[in-house]
Amino acid sequence: MSQVVFVLLPGVHLLDLAGPAQAFHSAAVLGESYRLWYVAEREQVPSAQGLPLAAETRWPELGPDDLVVVPGWRGPTLRDAPPPRAEDLARLRAHHAAGGTVASVCAGAEALGQAGLLDGRRCTTHHDLQDELAARYPRATVVRDVLFTIDDRVVTSAGIASGIDLALHLLSVRHGPAVAAKVARDMVVYARRNGHEPQASAMLRYRSHVDDTVHRVQDLIDSRFAEPLPLAYLAARAGVSERTLTRAFTRATGGLTPLRYQQALRLERAQHLISHGTVVESAAREVGFEDARMLRRLRAH
Structure with a gap:
């Protein structure tokens, strides 16, 4: 069974979290083997929309096939973001070093940057935060106005609904396009958007039509x-x-x-x-x- 671990910081945006979480949950319902985890510093996490979320305070044991996702959070700038725990940053680094994949949605790229995982890699974030991300992490290559990027198992997306596109792409690469198409239909979304990147799946790359x-x-x-x-x-x-x-x-x-x-x-x-x-x-x-x-x-x- 593959695990998907969502790292929740105070002020997490619900759709940044719920979009990819629903995609992997739907894949599990359709027969793929996934277990979802939600970890945070405290057992209750306030969301940006006011709905409190329950979380675990301890991480599960991870393997190379597992995925760690950092959703975005509320805040006008990355500099004002709630600082991730040193333990969370260490876990992100260790998981990637062991061959695992780490991902971010929207401002979650800041956590990957603090973990040192953006250095020398292509990345993206919400369009309002791209300039700041580039200034804070000059060794990273910020790709502007795209839905997501993938570089050496470091995956970043633009935020909000683009987390769904990112999750569908990862499901397509891992299980084939038919599984991603079934998940998209189960979620009643059009699996048509792509990251405008060479890594984008063919299922998404050639779907931008009506x-x-x-x-x-x-x-x-x-x-x-x-x-x-x-x-x-x-x-x-x-x-x-x-x-x-x-x-x-x-x-x-x-x-x-x-x-x-x-x-x-x-x-x-x-x-x-x-x-x-x-x-x-x-x-x-x-x-x-x-x-x-x-x-x-x-x-x-």
């Missing part, structure tokens, strides 16, 4: 991308001709055919498997390629 027919076909490809999906079959499921589907799909995705979109999903999943130790030949078979030649060709480009 063509319902293309979205339905993408949903089908997302859930079955490892299977052969002939154009005729996709067109029949969408209730349009092959030519109409190809034209609509290409227009909506900025130039991709359904086949190319499916290959993008396969490539992304294969690269994730390879990065976790799977050999190229096995990764190619798992994502639906007959052999590794096509996968090697796609990776070369």
